[in-house]
Amino acid sequence: MSNPPTPSLPAATYDPSTQVGGQCGIVHNLFYLFAWPTQHLRRELQRVLKMAGLTPAQWDVLVILSKAHRPMTAVELMTNCPYRPLVTDVTNLLFSNGWIRCDLDPSDYRRRFCTITPDGREILRQLDAPLTRLFEAQTKQLTSEERSTLVSLLLRVEPFQGGV
Numbered sequence: 001m002s003n004p005p006t007p008s009l010p011a012a013t014y015d016p017s018t019q020v021g022g023q024c025g026i027v028h029n030l031f032y033l034f035a036w037p038t039q040h041l042r043r044e045l046q047r048v049l050k051m052a053g054l055t056p057a058q059w060d061v062l063v064i065l066s067k068a069h070r071p072m073t074a075v076e077l078m079t080n081c082p083y084r085p086l087v088t089d090v091t092n093l094l095f096s097n098g099w100i101r102c103d104l105d106p107s108d109y110r111r112r113f114c115t116i117t118p119d120g121r122e123i124l125r126q127l128d129a130p131l132t133r134l135f136e137a138q139t140k141q142l143t144s145e146e147r148s149t150l151v152s153l154l155l156r157v158e159p160f161q162g163g164v
Contacts, residue, residue, distance in 0.1 A: 041134075044134055045059075057090050058094055058099075062124055065100060065114060066124055073113060074114070077091070077114065091114055099117060099123060100114050100117060101116075102114045
């Protein structure tokens with residue numbers, strides 16, 4: 001019986017004696033390694049956002065609009081939101097709080113173009129310090145260089161690059 005093919009990962013991350021099922025095993029391990037901290041971070045993020053009066057879906061929309069640097073439709077927002085909220089409900093609430101502006105499309109009155117307001121940018125700015133503390137607490141076991149490497153790698157796999 002032949003050995004399973006070695007995955008194309010650096011040798012330091014692949015130990016065939018600890019992998020179940022060859023390539024499939026390492027993929028499962030990698031997703032487990034991503035999923036557990038992600039779930040923990042999501043709970044902590046929800047706690048921080050709740051203190052600011054935001055839900056994760058509302059925060060998603062504000063972040064997406066702040067990165068887009070242009071008006072976006074509800075369909076574009078929904079496409080880029082990890083939480084896949086009912087975007088109309090979320091945008092209506094953000095609008096009522098003054099955090100976004102929604103303008104009707106003159107060529108199609110069913111469509112609205114949403115942009116972040118200065119108040120919306122301010123709420124994100126107020127979250128900078130608590131989110132930085134959260135990130136630092138979650139990565140305290142890493143050196144400054146490792147933390148920088150992690151950030152640059154995560155930015156490379158980020159699903160939304162602002163070019164919707």
